[in-house]
Amino acid sequence: MFKKTIFMAIAATALLASPAFADGDGAKVFKKKCKACHAIKAGKNKSGPSLAGIFGKKAGEVKGYKKYKGLKGSSLVWDEKNLDGWLKNPKKFIGKSTSMSAKLKKEDDRKAIIEYLKGI
Numbered sequence: 638m639f640k641k642t643i644f645m646a647i648a649a650t651a652l653l654a655s656p657a658f659a660d661g662d663g664a665k666v667f668k669k670k671c672k673a674c675h676a677i678k679a680g681k682n683k684s685g686p687s688l689a690g691i692f693g694k695k696a697g698e699v700k701g702y703k704k705y706k707g708l709k710g711s712s713l714v715w716d717e718k719n720l721d722g723w724l725k726n727p728k729k730f731i732g733k734s735t736s737m738s739a740k741l742k743k744e745d746d747r748k749a750i751i752e753y754l755k756g757i
């Protein structure tokens with residue numbers, strides 16, 4: 638009986654823990670590498686623009702964000718290919734200086750974060 642209780646407790650913990658995994662690596666990467674400068678809440682701009690609904694949007698047009706530098710007047714659209722290039726090396730990708738200094742060198746991290754951005 639005691640053993641069974643322990644087993645149930647472990648099983649319950651595993652179940653409770655799983656949503657954190659379901660959230661995916663993208664959320665983890667975001668927390669670690671992007672959150673300091675970006676919010677995912679619409680209208681909340683930090684030193685970088687809010688990333689709510691950014692996938693599929695035109696670059697440099699987040700409402701209320703006035704600090705665009707490299708992306709000002711850009712005609713890019715944030716699809717998978719452009720996001721991948723931007724996140725790998727923002728400055729090199731747009732060929733201008735930018736205040737986004739973050740670089741995601743690992744392809745897996747970029748893939749995960751792009752999937753994450755699609756859902757916010």
Ligand code: HEC
Nearest residue numbers: 670671674685696697698699705706707708735736737739
């Ligand atoms: C040091 C602060 C900083 C960090 C860290 C950072 N960003 Fe940025 N990000 C910016 C700034 C500033 C801009 C605006 C760039 C410009 O116009 O030059 C920007 C722009 C963007 C844009 C384009 C937004 C638009 O309105 O077109 C995307 C997408 C983006 N960042 C994604 C990310 C992701 C994903 C991460 C994490 C891997 C990240 N950023 C990390 C500061 C940051």
